Amino acid sequence: MIETLNRQTTISEPPAHDRVYRGLRQQVMHGELAPGQALTLRGIGKQYGVSMTPAREALRRLTAEGALTLSASGRVTTPELSNDRIEELAQIRALLEPELGSRALRRAHLALIDRMEVINEANARAIHLQDPVEYIRTNLEFHRTLYLRAQSPAMLGLLETVWLQLGPTMRALYTKLRRTTAPPHHRLILEALRAGDDAALRLALRTDVTQGLRHLQG
Amino acid sequence: MIETLNRQTTISEPPAHDRVYRGLRQQVMHGELAPGQALTLRGIGKQYGVSMTPAREALRRLTAEGALTLSASGRVTTPELSNDRIEELAQIRALLEPELGSRALRRAHLALIDRMEVINEANARAIHLQDPVEYIRTNLEFHRTLYLRAQSPAMLGLLETVWLQLGPTMRALYTKLRRTTAPPHHRLILEALRAGDDAALRLALRTDVTQGLRHLQG
DNA sequence: TCATAAGAAATGTGATCACAAACCCGCGCC
C-alpha cells in the first residue's frame, strides 16, 4: 500500500521540479561541479527523492539557460568551455556589468556599500581558507548585491545565465590557480562607489571581470 | 493493437520535444501569438500529435528562455510586458546589437551586404502588405544575417532570448501602428556597412532598435 | 598487448495514469 504522503504541512510547497532546479542551479553557479561532470535523470531523481519526471524538467530548464550541456544522444553534463567561449563570455560580462554598476551607482547609499564591504571580507576569508566554492559564492554575491540596485531585472537575468555558464569553469580555474591574494579590484569598486565616480566604477568593474578570466588564456 | 510506428526512415529524426520546442519558439519570436495567449499541455500535445510529456519539456524550455510566462499555478502564457520591461529590453538590444554589428563589420564582405539588401526588400514588401508576422520575421532575419558574421555565438544567443521575450509585444505593436512606411534606419545600416564606418554603424543599429520600441511609451 | 566484438547494464524518450488544485460558469441569495 502506497501512502499519499505528499503535501505535508498547511501551506503549499514549491513543486518538486523547482526544488531540484534550484538545488542544481546553485551547485552549478557556485562551482560545486567540475566541468564535464555527467548528470543522469535517475541519479538526480534519487538524490532529491523524486522520480525521473521532475528531474527531467529541471535538467531541461538548466540546459536551456546554458548551465548544462546536452550531448547528441541526450546526455547532460556540465559544460567544458573552449578558450574562445570563455573569452566571449568574459567580454559579455565586461559589457553588462559596468552598465549594471553604473545604473546602480545613483541609487547606491551607504548601507549598501557597507554590506558589500562585509561580503568582501567573507570573500577574503574564503581565499585564505582556499575554499573555491565559498570564494565564487561570495564573489558573485558581491557583484549581485550591487547590481540589484540597478533595478534592471532583465539585464541581471541575462548576466546570471552568463555566470551559470561559467560556474564549472571558474571552479576549475580557481582550484588550479590556488590564489592566496585577494582580488585588488573590489577595493577599487568600493572606492568608486563611495566617490560616486561613474567612469572609475565602470573601469573597475570591467577590469575585475576580465582580470579573473584572462588567466586561462595561453 | 498498437503499432510501434516510431523511428520511421533510416536516419534518426529529432526528438518530439525538440520539434515542439522549435515550432513554438518560431511562433513566439515571429509574433504569431498575441500577448497573454494561454498555452496548455494537452492543447500543445494535441496540436503536435504528441503526449503531454514532450509538450511539457518544450514549454519548460521556452519559459526558461523568457519566451513564455509561468503563472503561480503553473499556467503558461505568452508574456504581457510592462512598459518598464519593454524599455529595459530595448536598452539591452541597444547595448548588444551595436556591439555585434561592430564585430561583424570587419568580416562583412559584399555578398553579405547584398543578401541583407534582398532581405530588406522582402521586409519592405511585408510592410506594404500589412503582414506583421512577415515584417517581424524579415526584420529579425536582416539583423541576424549581420550578427552571424560577428562569430560571437554566446552574445547572439543572449540577444535571441531578448527577441523571444519581445515577440508577442512586437506583434501587438505593429498591428496597432499599421505602419506603411519602411523603417528608415535599415538604409543607414547598409550604408555604414558599405563605408566600413564603425561609429555610423553602431549609431544606426542603436537608433533602429530603440526607434521601433519607443512608440509604445506614453 | 591491444583492438574488437558481443553481451549486459544504464540512460533518455514518450505515453499513460491518478490526483489535487485551479478555474469557470451559473444559480441563488441579499
Add this chain to the structure above:
DNA sequence: GGCGCGGGTTTGTGATCACATTTCTTATGA
C-alpha cells in the same frame, strides 16, 4: 443588480512503465 458559493471541468504535477539506443564491460582473437 451585484456578489458569493457551489460543482463540474480543465489543467499541471509526479510516478511508472516499455522501449530503443547508447555506453560500458568483458572476453576473445590476432
